[in-house]
Amino acid sequence: MNDTALESFTKRYESLGGHVHAAGNVESAAQAVLEIVRERSGTRVAMAGLEEHLAAAFGRVLAESGVEVLREPFASIKLPHGIDECQVGITGAAFGIAQSGTLAEVATNDAVRLVSGLPRAHIGVVKASEIVERFEDAAPRLRAIFNEHSGACTVSFISGPSRTGDIELILTMGVHGPEAAYVIVLDDAERRVPQ
Amino acid sequence: MTERYERLCAAVSKALETPERGTALQRCMQRGRDSRGRAIAVLPGGEAFRAEVKAIKDRCIERQDELVAKFTACAQARGAHVYFAENGAAAIDYVLQLARKRGAATIAKSKSLTTEEIEINDPLIEAGLRVIETDLGELIIQLVHERPYHLVFPAVHKLTAEVAAIFAKALDKEVSPDIPSIMKVVRAYLRPIFLDADIGMTGANIGVAENGSIVIETNEGNGRLVSTIGNCHVCVMGIEKIVDTIDEALTLVLAHPVSSSGQLPTTYVTWMAGRADMGDAGVPRETHIVLLDNGRKAMRQDPGLREALNCIRCGACMNICTTYGVVGGHTFGHIYPGPIGIPWTAAVHGLDKAAAFAPLCISCGLCKEICPAEIDLPMLIAEVKHRVAKRDGYHRADRTMMSAERFAQTGSTLAPFANRALQNRTARRIMAKTLGIDADRVLPAFSRKTFKQLFTGHTSSVENPLRKVALFIDVYANFNRPDIGMAAVECLEAAGCEVLLPEQHASGYPYIGYGDLDRAREAAAFNVARLAPLARTGCDIVAIEPTAAYCLRHAYPALLGHSRKSLEVAERSFEIFRYLLDHEPEFEHVGGKTDRSGRRYGFHVSCHQRPMGSGREAVEWLRHRGARVEVIETGTCCGMGGTFGLKAGPLGQGLSKAAGLGLCKKFKESGVEAIVSESSVCAIQLREGTGLPVLHPVELLLPAQG
Ligand code: SF4
Numbered sequence: 001m002n003d004t005a006l007e008s009f010t011k012r013y014e015s016l017g018g019h020v021h022a023a024g025n026v027e028s029a030a031q032a033v034l035e036i037v038r039e040r041s042g043t044r045v046a047m048a049g050l051e052e053h054l055a056a057a058f059g060r061v062l063a064e065s066g067v068e069v070l071r072e073p074f075a076s077i078k079l080p081h082g083i084d085e086c087q088v089g090i091t092g093a094a095f096g097i098a099q100s101g102t103l104a105e106v107a108t109n110d111a112v113r114l115v116s117g118l119p120r121a122h123i124g125v126v127k128a129s130e131i132v133e134r135f136e137d138a139a140p141r142l143r144a145i146f147n148e149h150s151g152a153c154t155v156s157f158i159s160g161p162s163r164t165g166d167i168e169l170i171l172t173m174g175v176h177g178p179e180a181a182y183v184i185v186l187d188d189a190e191r192r193v194p195q
Numbered sequence: 196m197t198e199r200y201e202r203l204c205a206a207v208s209k210a211l212e213t214p215e216r217g218t219a220l221q222r223c224m225q226r227g228r229d230s231r232g233r234a235i236a237v238l239p240g241g242e243a244f245r246a247e248v249k250a251i252k253d254r255c256i257e258r259q260d261e262l263v264a265k266f267t268a269c270a271q272a273r274g275a276h277v278y279f280a281e282n283g284a285a286a287i288d289y290v291l292q293l294a295r296k297r298g299a300a301t302i303a304k305s306k307s308l309t310t311e312e313i314e315i316n317d318p319l320i321e322a323g324l325r326v327i328e329t330d331l332g333e334l335i336i337q338l339v340h341e342r343p344y345h346l347v348f349p350a351v352h353k354l355t356a357e358v359a360a361i362f363a364k365a366l367d368k369e370v371s372p373d374i375p376s377i378m379k380v381v382r383a384y385l386r387p388i389f390l391d392a393d394i395g396m397t398g399a400n401i402g403v404a405e406n407g408s409i410v411i412e413t414n415e416g417n418g419r420l421v422s423t424i425g426n427c428h429v430c431v432m433g434i435e436k437i438v439d440t441i442d443e444a445l446t447l448v449l450a451h452p453v454s455s456s457g458q459l460p461t462t463y464v465t466w467m468a469g470r471a472d473m474g475d476a477g478v479p480r481e482t483h484i485v486l487l488d489n490g491r492k493a494m495r496q497d498p499g500l501r502e503a504l505n506c507i508r509c510g511a512c513m514n515i516c517t518t519y520g521v522v523g524g525h526t527f528g529h530i531y532p533g534p535i536g537i538p539w540t541a542a543v544h545g546l547d548k549a550a551a552f553a554p555l556c557i558s559c560g561l562c563k564e565i566c567p568a569e570i571d572l573p574m575l576i577a578e579v580k581h582r583v584a585k586r587d588g589y590h591r592a593d594r595t596m597m598s599a600e601r602f603a604q605t606g607s608t609l610a611p612f613a614n615r616a617l618q619n620r621t622a623r624r625i626m627a628k629t630l631g632i633d634a635d636r637v638l639p640a641f642s643r644k645t646f647k648q649l650f651t652g653h654t655s656s657v658e659n660p661l662r663k664v665a666l667f668i669d670v671y672a673n674f675n676r677p678d679i680g681m682a683a684v685e686c687l688e689a690a691g692c693e694v695l696l697p698e699q700h701a702s703g704y705p706y707i708g709y710g711d712l713d714r715a716r717e718a719a720a721f722n723v724a725r726l727a728p729l730a731r732t733g734c735d736i737v738a739i740e741p742t743a744a745y746c747l748r749h750a751y752p753a754l755l756g757h758s759r760k761s762l763e764v765a766e767r768s769f770e771i772f773r774y775l776l777d778h779e780p781e782f783e784h785v786g787g788k789t790d791r792s793g794r795r796y797g798f799h800v801s802c803h804q805r806p807m808g809s810g811r812e813a814v815e816w817l818r819h820r821g822a823r824v825e826v827i828e829t830g831t832c833c834g835m836g837g838t839f840g841l842k843a844g845p846l847g848q849g850l851s852k853a854a855g856l857g858l859c860k861k862f863k864e865s866g867v868e869a870i871v872s873e874s875s876v877c878a879i880q881l882r883e884g885t886g887l888p889v890l891h892p893v894e895l896l897l898p899a900q901g
């Protein structure tokens with residue numbers, strides 16, 4: 001990833017009606033999550049497919065603000081209904097594609113797909129270093145993911161909010177999927193550039 | 196045959212009675228084409244992806260048996276159940292048994308044309324299941340018990356107010372006639388269905404053999420929910436959807452939405468391999484992939500229809516087809532609508548069903564130019580028409596149109612008399628009755644002297660020719676307007692070319708249009724045999740009628756199995772202005788003779804010009820020389836469709852004029868003083884539709900002539 005890839009990802013994703021927040025570290029990512037949840041008047045949030053340290057940080061900040069947080073394996077709720085009652089779903093993405101403004105979410109448990117598919121707002125979290133430039137660059141990434149998970153595995157490309165053109169080909173957002181789509185790009189540059 | 200023709204005529208007449216519907220559809224089609232155009236303008240490589248898509252589909256269909264086996268093995272290895280269904284009945288039976296075994300009550304469906312193809316809903320509903328379409332467009336047409344109007348936008352014919360009324364009635368509540376209100380209602384209605392469905396049924400846009408995954412592309416997100424929630428998932432997929440690699444699939448994932456709606460890619464693309472658990476409930480979850488043959492294997496063995504298997508169901512061809520735009524997908528379609536609907540219906544639903552709407556294709560060829568898989572749709576459609584005609588015969592009017600050359604020959608021989616007859620009401624009424632030629636069309640007068648006769652008496656003044664040109668003249672310039680032919684000769688000679696007129700027949704394109712491929716091949720073989728030796732000695736072949744140039748360059752090779760000779764001819768064949776432009780540096784001194792009166796001309800790009808370059812070569816040439824010419828277009832056909840628009844009745848001039856309305860209006864509103872078009876038949880349509888004079892561009896080149 002370089003700055004131009006992040007720039008073109010942002011431009012593209014926003015042109016699709018989504019919002020992109022660049023976060024310099026985990027704390028500011030958690031703050032961004034909190035702001036979005038507040039904006040969406042969220043009282044219940046589901047999280048899935050996030051790296052543990054991210055899930056922990058987000059969970060802490062949200063809980064401190066009185067937001068109920070549901071986490072894998074969702075033993076306390078009935079699936080899928082419990083997820084549908086959340087206002088916001090947060091999932092991790094394995095990589096992003098700048099050219100098309102796409103997040104690639106990996107699910108070896110379908111609860112992940114519920115979290116990004118049922119609530120009215122979705123937040124995807126991707127590392128800046130994992131944004132590839134061109135669409136075709138996704139091929140080796142996909143291949144590696146399916147090789148790593150040799151059993152059931154679903155990769156979902158998500159490019160902005162749910163939309164339809166089924167009535168008179170007029171673009172309308174938010175039919176069945178989220179009407180609001182956010183991406184938090186986590187700048188992990190410090191890991192790449194040793195001081 | 197006659198009865199079927201009459202039925203189609205009646206359907207067309209009915210469509211012509213409600214032009215508002217057609218206009219709304221055409222607006223949507225235009226919206227689709229515009230977004231496609233914008234997407235391609237920024238796509239790296241532009242239109243180049245089409246060749247790539249074609250190559251992928253060609254090689255995967257070639258390796259079909261191997262890829263089906265590989266896909267099956269890989270999908271099974273990931274835990275999917277794979278069932279090969281020879282036909283629709285077998286697929287339906289499999290799903291029914293599965294539903295019974297699982298004690299299922301509700302099936303939530305995501306859009307799947309393949310399940311439409313086998314009409315799976317009815318038998319499931321009869322078996323007591325609740326089957327709900329969740330794609331908005333599909334849901335709308337399910338509620339009104341209709342069939343898809345368009346491959347990608349199944350309810351494109353329903354206007355917002357109608358949609359609101361449909362939901363109001365179905366859900367028995369008030370729905371305001373605006374899209375956001377409709378969305379709210381739909382979301383609330385479908386939510387419990389998503390959450391509680393026992394079985395989720397989807398199609399798949401692609402099957403990837405490499406990892407046994409299916410790829411589902413949706414924008415609304417219903418495909419994701421349907422494939423995630425129910426503990427049982429069923430995917431019904433045609434075997435032609437299987438590709439080998441992820442890379443190939445990625446190309447298609449872009450090609451599909453770029454072509455239909457200008458997106459890259461759809462909002463959601465689900466790559467689903469096997470069936471994952473949901474949470475830790477420990478409930479067994481299944482996925483069943485039903486691989487459907489239903490005539491596809493036979494199609495693959497059928498050289499006349501095989502190419503249709505390359506279709507990636509993007510729907511672009513129905514965003515450009517003019518006659519589809521007038522009559523809509525219920526008349527222009529069986530279950531598969533639009534251009535591709537003709538060969539697909541013939542292959543999977545039988546020739547009769549295809550015959551019911553195949554005559555609506557007027558062979559403009561535009562669908563081929565927009566198709567991301569570069570499918571030669573007009574040729575596949577001609578094959579279907581050919582098969583129908585071999586069995587049931589040709590309609591009278593179609594026979595007349597296929598004899599245009601003989602007709603013109605007679606007309607020219609009897610010129611003064613024949614021309615009087617063309618002006619005479621009684622004679623025209625008799626012609627309409629006996630020959631099927633519309634009585635009101637203003638037909639061009641015949642010339643007593645043919646171009647061939649004039650040319651034979653002409654002596655060339657070119658001494659050391661720069662190039663040698665064989666002129667391909669076709670019917671109109673030969674029998675009706677030899678002066679245009681002579682203007683072309685003078686122009687080429689002024690450029691320093693030696694002009695020859697080899698023995699030739701008419702291009703024979705009407706044989707393709709009306710489905711007599713035997714005679715089309717004869718005409719192609721005749722002309723190629725005479726032109727190939729010339730091409731081989733370095734002689735160029737130039738046509739002044741776009742359709743003739745299209746035949747030489749595209750249709751003849753396709754008809755003659757891409758024989759070496761046909762390719763030699765194709766390579767050296769040009770539409771006259773393309774030719775002049777290509778050699779502009781050499782031909783510089785033909786300039787200066789263009790109309791510089793300042794008169795504003797509007798240029799009409801004929802359909803067959805488009806595949807041979809920009810289609811605007813004449814405009815460029817004329818403008819360089821000071822003429823005021825602007826292109827005026829809608830992006831589709833003028834509706835004439837060669838001689839289609841000359842035929843009497845709704846399935847001729849009626850449909851043709853309706854299809855041309857939009858373009859004629861644009862010309863009239865543009866304020867141009869005259870129209871320039873290279874096509875002799877488009878000229879008839881535009882002259883009548885606008886009241887403006889229509890000239891061939893060579894007439895502007897040498898205004899002193901003619
Ligand atoms: S050739 Fe023209 S008329 Fe025929 S199906 Fe294609 S677009 Fe329609």
Ligand code: SF4
Nearest residue numbers: 506507509510512566
């Ligand atoms: S024939 Fe071509 S343009 Fe038409 S739907 Fe199929 S792929 Fe698209």
